[in-house]
Amino acid sequence: MSKVAIITGGGSGLGQATAIRMAQEGINIAVVDVSEKGGNETVEKVKAEGVDAIFIKADVSKPEEVKSYVDKTVEHFGSIDYFFNNAGISGSGKFYLDTTIEEINQIVGINLLGALYGVRYVAEVMLKNGGGSIVNTASSAGVIGQDSVVTYSATKHGIVGLTRSMVAEYAKDGLRVNAIAPGPTETPMVRAFYEANPEMKANATGGIPQKRLGTPEEVAELVTFLLTSKAEYINGEVIRIDGGFTSTK
Numbered sequence: 001m002s003k004v005a006i007i008t009g010g011g012s013g014l015g016q017a018t019a020i021r022m023a024q025e026g027i028n029i030a031v032v033d034v035s036e037k038g039g040n041e042t043v044e045k046v047k048a049e050g051v052d053a054i055f056i057k058a059d060v061s062k063p064e065e066v067k068s069y070v071d072k073t074v075e076h077f078g079s080i081d082y083f084f085n086n087a088g089i090s091g092s093g094k095f096y097l098d099t100t101i102e103e104i105n106q107i108v109g110i111n112l113l114g115a116l117y118g119v120r121y122v123a124e125v126m127l128k129n130g131g132g133s134i135v136n137t138a139s140s141a142g143v144i145g146q147d148s149v150v151t152y153s154a155t156k157h158g159i160v161g162l163t164r165s166m167v168a169e170y171a172k173d174g175l176r177v178n179a180i181a182p183g184p185t186e187t188p189m190v191r192a193f194y195e196a197n198p199e200m201k202a203n204a205t206g207g208i209p210q211k212r213l214g215t216p217e218e219v220a221e222l223v224t225f226l227l228t229s230k231a232e233y234i235n236g237e238v239i240r241i242d243g244g245f246t247s248t249k
């Protein structure tokens, strides 16, 4: 029987590229996003690869909507084998003391609580069915300290803790939980930003030993590898995919 994956933030960027790459492996996909437009676009692209896909509109920062995307996936597909726990926002790029409490709450709510809620409900289904595989999206800012992203960095370090500690509790029951830590990657959002600010792109790529940004397709390849049985003995890892960026810090 075909395997089933839930991908949050599946309507754009890393989530969309991974949905398409997983579909090429014959995996059915539940695309979760707040954006109907992006989510439906991904479903169309995934179906073009010959697998089944559904869009579920949900805000990952709301626990009842997380429970509902998990229930709807099980209702439609019968199980959940893979979970790419990926939805996230970047924040305003201000120094910490210039950020508001509302902004802190929003970033923590989506990036960290959203990821915790997702694992809470998805792992429950997976463990009932004998196991599964989860990849959480951290970031370079989840493995090193950086200015202008204090709250974001705190949430992404939290993702690393979530990943490692889940393994301590549930690896014995057939659960694998890994994280990726991408450096600046040319998703539509990042591309548009750098097109408007070309000097910032030069700055960003200048700090990367490989002298270029990553691509969503490169990240999708890594996530697909980690999620599927090709990575059966990799557990609790945080894999950096950043052109050497954090290795030089």
Ligand SMILES: NC(=O)c1ccc[n+]([C@@H]2O[C@H](COP(=O)([O-])OP(=O)(O)OC[C@H]3O[C@@H](n4cnc5c(N)ncnc54)[C@H](O)[C@@H]3O)[C@@H](O)[C@H]2O)c1
Binding pocket: 008, 009, 010, 011, 012, 013, 014, 015, 032, 033, 034, 035, 038, 058, 059, 060, 061, 086, 087, 088, 089, 090, 110, 114, 137, 138, 139, 140, 181, 182, 183, 184, 185, 186, 187, 188, 189, 190
């Ligand atoms: N692009 C990069 O350079 C980069 C680097 C490191 C980590 N990341 C992380 O990768 C993940 C994906 O980022 P991306 O670059 O693909 O961004 P993106 O903006 O292209 O995609 C993110 C998707 O998440 C959705 N989303 C946002 N808030 C949501 C919510 N509350 N509920 C459900 N969906 C929501 C958006 O609608 C969007 O479709 C994020 O967690 C981000 O922090 C990105």
